[in-house]
Amino acid sequence: GESVGLHLPTLSVQEGDxxxxxxxxxxxxxxxxxxxxxxxxxxxxxxxxxxxNMDKRQGQRVTVLLNKTVKHLSxxxxxxxxxxxxxxxxxxxxxxxxxxxxxxxxxxxxxx
Amino acid sequence: EAGVAQSPRYKIIEKRQSxxxxxxxxxxxxxxxxxxxxxxxxxKLLIQFQNNGVVDDSxxxxxxxxxxxxxxxxxTLKIQPAKLEDSxxxxxxxxxxxxxxxxxxxxxxxxxxxx
Numbered sequence: 659g660e661s662v663g664l665h666l667p668t669l670s671v672q673e674g675d676x677x678x679x680x681x682x683x684x685x686x687x688x689x690x691x692x693x694x695x696x697x698x699x700x701x702x703x704x705x706x707x708x709x710x711n712m713d714k715r716q717g718q719r720v721t722v723l724l725n726k727t728v729k730h731l732s733x734x735x736x737x738x739x740x741x742x743x744x745x746x747x748x749x750x751x752x753x754x755x756x757x758x759x760x761x762x763x764x765x766x767x768x769x770x
Numbered sequence: 771e772a773g774v775a776q777s778p779r780y781k782i783i784e785k786r787q788s789x790x791x792x793x794x795x796x797x798x799x800x801x802x803x804x805x806x807x808x809x810x811x812x813x814k815l816l817i818q819f820q821n822n823g824v825v826d827d828s829x830x831x832x833x834x835x836x837x838x839x840x841x842x843x844x845x846t847l848k849i850q851p852a853k854l855e856d857s858x859x860x861x862x863x864x865x866x867x868x869x870x871x872x873x874x875x876x877x878x879x880x881x882x883x884x885x
Contacts, residue, residue: 689871690871692873694876699878700878700879701774701861701863701876701877701878701879702813702861702876703876704873704874704875707871707873709871747812747813749812751871756801756818756825756826756868757803757815757818757826758813758815758874759815760812760813760814761812762810762811762812763810763811763812
């Protein structure tokens with residue numbers, strides 16, 4: 659079946675360090691991937707996306723890497739800040755569908 | 771531009787009661803989604819509207835859940851009767867077009883507690 663999962667449920671990093679959040683997906687036909695950030699009591703907030711014809715995409719302080727060979731997605735956050743503390747979700751869109759399938763999330767804790 | 775609006779933010783009811791949630795999407799967005807997010811899990815799509823038509827309701831428990839978007843703008847999700855396992859955050863999202871590679875923008879959600 660279709661599923662998107664995460665390797666680590668909780669990630670703790672020191673303020674100023676780089677963070678790497680990982681995600682495995684199972685549907686090799688997925689052609690679009692998205693990362694969302696969800697702070698406590700708020701709805702998910704779009705961070706960055708990547709299409710399957712790319713293997714890397716950069717935003718402001720964030721980079722998404724896609725490895726289709728092993729069906730792995732990662733989100734890198736440079737110089738992690740206290741405001742980055744949240745739960746991060748990856749989601750995939752299987753080709754030919756119009757919906758997001760979300761994973762279970764990774765909680766990022768930034769230590770002062 | 772204003773974001774996705776939802777109300778109420780919190781709701782506590784007893785099992786077998788009814789409840790309704792309201793969503794107003796971003797102006798001009800044709801597609802509206804309702805998700806259920808159980809604590810510790812990612813959002814799960816319940817229903818997707820394109821304007822006022824249903825695109826996907828395959829994961830909507832139709833024996834107790836219903837949703838409508840009569841004028842193609844705001845939407846209501848109803849649960850009748852509620853069960854304990856319906857306790858969750860109900861998120862509304864919208865996108866400019868049908869979805870897929872079109873970014874979905876989420877509202878703050880309604881936290882439902884069923885006692």
